[in-house]
Amino acid sequence: MKRLLRLATGLLATCGLLFTHAAFAESLFEQRLGELTEASLAETQALLEALEAEGDPRLLPLFDALFNGNLYYIEADQTLVAADPNSGTAPFTGILSGDVVASLSEDDVAKVRVNNRLRRYLNDALARLKLTAADPDIRIAAVNELLSQLNANTVAQLDALRANEQNANVQKALDTALNLYTAQSSDRVGERVQAIHALSGSLQNAVRNALARLADDATAPEAVRIAATDSLKRIEQKFTFYSYVNQLFFGLSLGSVLLLAAFGLAITFGVMGVINMAHGEMLMLGAYTTFVVQQLMPNAINQSIWVAIPMAFLVAGSVGVLIERCVIRFLHGRPLETLLATFGISLVLQQLVRTVFSPLNRRVIAPDWLSGSWQINPALSLTYNRLYILIFALIVFAVLVLIMKKTSLGLQVRAVSQNRAMAKAMGIKTDWVDALTFGLGSGIAGIGGVALSQLTNVGPNLGQSYIIDSFMVVVFGGVGNLYGTLVAAFTLGVANKFLEPITGTVLATTLVLVFIILFIQKKPKGLFPQRGRAAE
Amino acid sequence: MNRFTQLLSLGRMPGNKTLPFVAILFAVTLLASLGNLLVPEGSALHVSTYTITLLGKYLSYALLALAVDVIWGYCGILSLGHGAFFALGGYAMGMYLMRQIGDRGVYGNPVLPDFMVFLNWDALPWFWLGMDQFWFAILMVVFVPGLLAFVFGWLAFHSRVTGVYLSIITQALTYALMLAFFRNEMGFGGNNGLTDFKDLLGFDLQSDTTRVALFALTAFMLGLVYVISHLILKSRFGKVIEAIRDGENRVRFLGYRTERYKVGLFVYSAVVAGIAGALYVPQVGIINPGEFAPLKSIELVVWVAVGGRGTLYGAVVGALLVNYAKTRFTAILPDGWLFILGGLFVLVTLFLPKGLVGLVGQVRARFKPAKPSEESAV
Numbered sequence: 001m002k003r004l005l006r007l008a009t010g011l012l013a014t015c016g017l018l019f020t021h022a023a024f025a026e027s028l029f030e031q032r033l034g035e036l037t038e039a040s041l042a043e044t045q046a047l048l049e050a051l052e053a054e055g056d057p058r059l060l061p062l063f064d065a066l067f068n069g070n071l072y073y074i075e076a077d078q079t080l081v082a083a084d085p086n087s088g089t090a091p092f093t094g095i096l097s098g099d100v101v102a103s104l105s106e107d108d109v110a111k112v113r114v115n116n117r118l119r120r121y122l123n124d125a126l127a128r129l130k131l132t133a134a135d136p137d138i139r140i141a142a143v144n145e146l147l148s149q150l151n152a153n154t155v156a157q158l159d160a161l162r163a164n165e166q167n168a169n170v171q172k173a174l175d176t177a178l179n180l181y182t183a184q185s186s187d188r189v190g191e192r193v194q195a196i197h198a199l200s201g202s203l204q205n206a207v208r209n210a211l212a213r214l215a216d217d218a219t220a221p222e223a224v225r226i227a228a229t230d231s232l233k234r235i236e237q238k239f240t241f242y243s244y245v246n247q248l249f250f251g252l253s254l255g256s257v258l259l260l261a262a263f264g265l266a267i268t269f270g271v272m273g274v275i276n277m278a279h280g281e282m283l284m285l286g287a288y289t290t291f292v293v294q295q296l297m298p299n300a301i302n303q304s305i306w307v308a309i310p311m312a313f314l315v316a317g318s319v320g321v322l323i324e325r326c327v328i329r330f331l332h333g334r335p336l337e338t339l340l341a342t343f344g345i346s347l348v349l350q351q352l353v354r355t356v357f358s359p360l361n362r363r364v365i366a367p368d369w370l371s372g373s374w375q376i377n378p379a380l381s382l383t384y385n386r387l388y389i390l391i392f393a394l395i396v397f398a399v400l401v402l403i404m405k406k407t408s409l410g411l412q413v414r415a416v417s418q419n420r421a422m423a424k425a426m427g428i429k430t431d432w433v434d435a436l437t438f439g440l441g442s443g444i445a446g447i448g449g450v451a452l453s454q455l456t457n458v459g460p461n462l463g464q465s466y467i468i469d470s471f472m473v474v475v476f477g478g479v480g481n482l483y484g485t486l487v488a489a490f491t492l493g494v495a496n497k498f499l500e501p502i503t504g505t506v507l508a509t510t511l512v513l514v515f516i517i518l519f520i521q522k523k524p525k526g527l528f529p530q531r532g533r534a535a536e
Numbered sequence: 537m538n539r540f541t542q543l544l545s546l547g548r549m550p551g552n553k554t555l556p557f558v559a560i561l562f563a564v565t566l567l568a569s570l571g572n573l574l575v576p577e578g579s580a581l582h583v584s585t586y587t588i589t590l591l592g593k594y595l596s597y598a599l600l601a602l603a604v605d606v607i608w609g610y611c612g613i614l615s616l617g618h619g620a621f622f623a624l625g626g627y628a629m630g631m632y633l634m635r636q637i638g639d640r641g642v643y644g645n646p647v648l649p650d651f652m653v654f655l656n657w658d659a660l661p662w663f664w665l666g667m668d669q670f671w672f673a674i675l676m677v678v679f680v681p682g683l684l685a686f687v688f689g690w691l692a693f694h695s696r697v698t699g700v701y702l703s704i705i706t707q708a709l710t711y712a713l714m715l716a717f718f719r720n721e722m723g724f725g726g727n728n729g730l731t732d733f734k735d736l737l738g739f740d741l742q743s744d745t746t747r748v749a750l751f752a753l754t755a756f757m758l759g760l761v762y763v764i765s766h767l768i769l770k771s772r773f774g775k776v777i778e779a780i781r782d783g784e785n786r787v788r789f790l791g792y793r794t795e796r797y798k799v800g801l802f803v804y805s806a807v808v809a810g811i812a813g814a815l816y817v818p819q820v821g822i823i824n825p826g827e828f829a830p831l832k833s834i835e836l837v838v839w840v841a842v843g844g845r846g847t848l849y850g851a852v853v854g855a856l857l858v859n860y861a862k863t864r865f866t867a868i869l870p871d872g873w874l875f876i877l878g879g880l881f882v883l884v885t886l887f888l889p890k891g892l893v894g895l896v897g898q899v900r901a902r903f904k905p906a907k908p909s910e911e912s913a914v
Contacts, residue, residue: 335700336614337885344881351874471704506715513712521695
């Protein structure tokens with residue numbers, strides 16, 4: 001009976017121990033966190049090591065904040081909070097809760113201090129933590145970060161990780177790191193050569209530098225040097241390829257700006273035979289509309305662009321209709337005179353903007369989702385604003401084609417452009433069609449201005465710098481042909497960007513202009529001339 | 537005797553305003569020159585050197601307008617790039633003047649102009665060779681714009697680029713040249729252009745007599761070009777040119793090689809523009825890539841449009857009036873000038889298709905019973 005009792009108490013105690021252990025672990029992490037605010041700098045490292053041994057997922061934000069000197073505690077209740085990582089100030093985020101602690105000012109908190117020795121430890125600890133983080137992207141980034149500081153210790157760690165890794169991309173990154181280490185410091189030549197060959201697929205800068213060092217290393221075995229040179233060549237080829245892709249992307253984004261600028265010209269000239277020299281100013285009006293809209297809604301910059309696009313269309317479009325009604329309709333069939341009159345209008349509009357908004361350039365703030373870039377690999381990253389403008393231009397193009405092909409307005413516009421007299425005889429109000437066409441062309445230029453305002457500063461000369469290029473696009477593509485305009489804009493944009501590294505910006509522009517002048521000699525009606533009776 | 541009565545009748549000969557034009561030009565030039573050189577300062581009749589320089593500038597602009605009018609008013613080719621020929625002529629003259637500075641530049645290099653020393657060049661580029669000779673520079677003033685016009689015109693007119701397309705590519709031409717001349721590597725002083733000139737053929741450019749002489753020379757050239765243009769346009773060649781303006785296809789079907797006529801006239805016009813530029817530069821004292829700006833070229837089309845195209849004196853009147861207005865208004869109302877210039881473009885094209893000189897005819901036509909008159913088909 002005594003034994004039984006002892007057994008029961010033993011069991012109870014074991015159970016109790018087991019139970020309390022879980023609760024105890026939770027509180028131990030929190031308890032140690034609490035100690036962090038009171039520990040002296042000398043004690044902190046031991047405390048942090050103990051914390052790391054706990055393996056809690058909340059360590060990463062904690063160490064990160066501590067390492068960057070953004071860790072604070074609330075003086076009232078010792079709760080740990082992290083400051084905003086970008087600015088290092090409020091708003092604060094609770095380390096344990098992960099929520100933003102509102103209504104906390106800098107006076108309520110005190111900083112958790114670190115010294116250089118701690119920072120060194122934290123740096124390593126962060127690397128270890130990141131290597132085992134749950135998010136594969138963090139793991140890949142951590143592996144890539146290690147590439148330049150590989151040593152026997154880290155490699156052993158990576159090797160162990162590789163055995164358990166499930167994610168293919170992380171595996172690849174780990175393989176690169178392991179191969180890089182083997183390539184540099186294995187004592188068997190065959191292994192090194194094999195590793196170097198395996199590295200030729202990597203685009204990491206550290207790999208590229210290491211291979212370059214190996215290729216030049218006089219003490220390395222011949223086979224290793226040859227293999228390194230070979231792999232390096234393949235890597236360089238990849239880099240060249242991606243730099244071409246990058247140039248192509250830049251060319252396409254320039255082309256999409258040209259496209260937005262040239263659409264309106266293509267429509268108005270194709271349908272009405274009007275060369276609108278004030279077209280550049282429609283771009284400018286669109287850009288200024290964006291600026292004004294942002295001034296009107298300063299607290300909603302991210303949303304303002306959705307207001308700005310229709311507003312720009314309306315503003316530029318109605319100015320276009322006004323110009324058509326007041327000036328252009330009196331100059332029908334006299335393209336050279338419309339050219340002069342609209343040039344006069346462009347001067348007046350520019351001066352008007354200068355008077356109203358000052359001659360200085362204005363900055364339009366880009367929404368958050370437009371800034372930054374899309375990092376595809378170490379050799380290629382595409383900026384979001386250019387990417388979105390490219391997509392935007394294509395959407396506008398699609399919408400325009402739909403309007404021209406599927407709506408009754410489009411039908412009438414095409415009828416008028418093919419045979420004005422006949423269309424009029426069939427009962428189409430050509431006056432009305434003219435005004436709407438001109439408004440549509442100007443409105444699209446206004447939308448183009450919104451896109452432009454995201455790329456450059458907004459100033460009174462904005463339109464001038466694009467007008468000649470847009471003319472070139474229209475002339476090159478064949479007047480009045482939307483597909484021609486599309487092809488011409490992208491061709492010119494890409495040609496410009498590919499010439500630039502060879503000849504310099506200015507000469508590239510000049511060469512493109514000279515090319516077009518020569519091109520027009522050969523095909524005076526552009527790439528895709530209008531055929532049939534409609535032409536001339 | 538017959539000739540004398542003609543002179544008295546002052547242009548009563550149909551369509552011939554040459555004699556009165558040259559006479560008025562001569563008289564004004566003489567009066568202004570004498571007013572500057574002989575009448576003492578302080579007198580009410582004294583003409584200041586500033587005014588003389590300004591008049592000289594206007595007259596070289598008038599010469600430029602004449603060049604545009606010849607090609608636009610009589611042949612219907614709207615060139616939006618004539619500023620390029622003007623600037624090229626100006627650069628040729630500027631290069632000569634630059635070489636005349638010798639070792640008086642800031643860096644004191646006897647051969648290299650200042651900007652080349654500044655850019656660490658050690659030798660003159662090949663296209664500067666010979667520019668220290670006046671005769672060679674004058675040859676270049678005529679030759680370079682002429683050659684460019686020939687090549688460009690040959691290409692454009694042979695492939696029958698007409699109308700708006702031609703206007704746009706002439707604009708692209710001057711724009712391309714502007715971009716090229718803005719580069720420092722071009723060897724033309726880049727952004728700053730050529731300036732700081734000292735003397736011309738040994739005469740000090742700052743002295744009153746040189747300035748009056750330049751002014752008188754400009755007036756003389758304007759008169760000469762006016763007479764030559766008049767003779768060309770009244771000749772059989774000129775008749776074909778006007779016929780091309782009114783119906784190129786018909787002229788071609790009659791067996792004329794219209795492109796040759798057009799190229800010929802285009803080259804003549806470019807040469808005149810080049811001469812205007814060469815006269816302009818020593819009087820203004822600077823030439824820079826801004827002269828290639830498309831805006832300048834279009835502005836000078838407005839001078840012609842305001843004066844009245846298709847009449848040589850109209851172009852001159854327009855150039856003088858608009859430039860005088862520009863000088864006045866930019867002084868009184870610096871911000872307003874573009875409003876006025878822009879407004880002029882619109883109003884003149886809308887209401888004065890024949891320009892100011894056509895206004896008399898327009899008014900007269902309104903009070904006379906309607907007589908079918910032929911609109912110029914441009």
